[in-house]
Amino acid sequence: MARIAVVAGDGIGPEVVAQARKVLDAVLPGTEATEYDLGAARYHRTGEVLPDSVLDELAGHDAILLGAVGDPTVPPGVLERGLLLKLRFAFDQYVNLRPSRLWPGVTGPLATVKPGEVDLVVVREGTEGLYAGAGGSLHRDTPAEVATEESLNTRHGVERVIRDAFARARRRERRKVTLVHKTNVLTHAGSLWARAFDAVAAEHPDVTTEYQHVDAAAMFLVTQPQRYDVVVTDNLFGDILTDIAAAVTGGIGLAASGCINPEGRYPSMFEPVHGSAPDIAGKGVADPVAAVLSAALLLDQLGHADAAARVTAAVAAELAGRTPGVPLRTEEVGDRLAGYAVA
């Protein structure tokens, strides 16, 4: 029986997570779920972000389902560094998986792309690069101030995420991997990424490969998102590119993500890309699709590919059946999705 830790979090987090659990229960009855109270609310109440005892308890689960954490009242960085990034690093979640599809029924912002034409996944490195927290400053608040941020990249860390990207490409129809970096400027890290990529590519002659600079990739995601299958890139580039990919496929409201430790030594974490959206919290109008798609990624990671496929098909049915402009109710969407998933 899968043991899931649930961090519903703040704002619309609890509302959308409730639907994701509804759908999980429908396709995988008996899943054991334990709730953890983390996020802005707890921080304000107790000053705690992620106590070590909670981190230890989370480590004992098969996966974590997270809604959204954050609130404008919390200083920037506190929950990001103290909770989200801490989990990614503590649980060695080196694959940050972000699929983007332009689903039939969804209107994207691009005039040039038809629903169904975009189906890509960004495999973003999750434990290195500029997210290492290696930086500092001197002479703060004087004219002589200097501040640094260091991008740390290891062959170990780079190669393993590239391997994951190739493995995923092999399970997809087009079998294509695009490496995105900025090798013409970031020559040291860029060279490491490029050499590791070439080495792994040589072991996968059945996978097509290409390289793009990050600025070009950002542009092509807007002008020709259809061209991408699997994109592998570093932590910061992945942060930016996945938001572009979400934007061109109908917005972060539909975007799912997984922070994955592929070996399963630590729990992986699944969460919608959207935030806590305090402006619509409690109104029952948040779209739970991103949370439900994140639950599908969770199922897939835990080896329930079948159940994952049923949830994904349910989402496809839901989105195809929507009438643009008709407001949705979070609960009703969850009920429909659970229904579709077991039909």
Add this chain to the structure above:
Amino acid sequence: MARIAVVAGDGIGPEVVAQARKVLDAVLPGTEATEYDLGAARYHRTGEVLPDSVLDELAGHDAILLGAVGDPTVPPGVLERGLLLKLRFAFDQYVNLRPSRLWPGVTGPLATVKPGEVDLVVVREGTEGLYAGAGGSLHRDTPAEVATEESLNTRHGVERVIRDAFARARRRERRKVTLVHKTNVLTHAGSLWARAFDAVAAEHPDVTTEYQHVDAAAMFLVTQPQRYDVVVTDNLFGDILTDIAAAVTGGIGLAASGCINPEGRYPSMFEPVHGSAPDIAGKGVADPVAAVLSAALLLDQLGHADAAARVTAAVAAELAGRTPGVPLRTEEVGDRLAGYAVA
């Protein structure tokens, strides 16, 4: 009399620069232009990228007009670091200016945006950040390899480019400046940027300000590019965001840029954002509009605001008069633009 150094460069560079000079000559007769042979061709012929003697000569000019340098036959980084970045750093071109407009007559990729609605300028820092070249690697080509890239940011460098952005905002109608960074992750550099921004903002109560994380800005450039007026950001974020802005306004074929030393201590450099496009070089079909708009930025920088406005108006007339799908001839576009500009 303005003394201009012309680096026509490779591929379509010479073709589009010829049109930009035609227009310059039309609006500012008597401009003295000296050609410099730099780029892939010279590199292959002589092994030289940017000899010190040439750098010294360039320094004696009022401005540099550059077409495009580069060719697939040159190893990545050689011309970028050795020529383009070397000029930006040697001539302290700390303002990398990149305007984006969705011109009437141009079809952008976004269904949601009408021509004329987008008119933004990105003020990208040009001499610091991850472009400093501060990085290295150890244990190359072993499993223990580590590679670093360091982002270097100084109060001096950050504040001066932010000041430039506010000064530009004051000359625009909406008077709005958006700071883009990633303060929630890059806390040291982010804090420096945010504090410098707030300090400069306090001196400009007539300018509206906002802050966005780079991932959110990348998304909003796709979903609501209309919301931006002046965007100020660091070197790497600016590299990425300006390509997105170019993509949503009809492609880098129309995008102009200036690498500016605002004090005029060193020459500023103006160039189209597009590359040398070897596939269409020599065919006379490259669109010279980006080169001509870059010449308009040059005129503006040299204090010829009137002539700059005439060139910009000529481009507007040219683009408004185009019929989608009708192929263009580089020479003819140049002739028309020169004609419009003096009409």
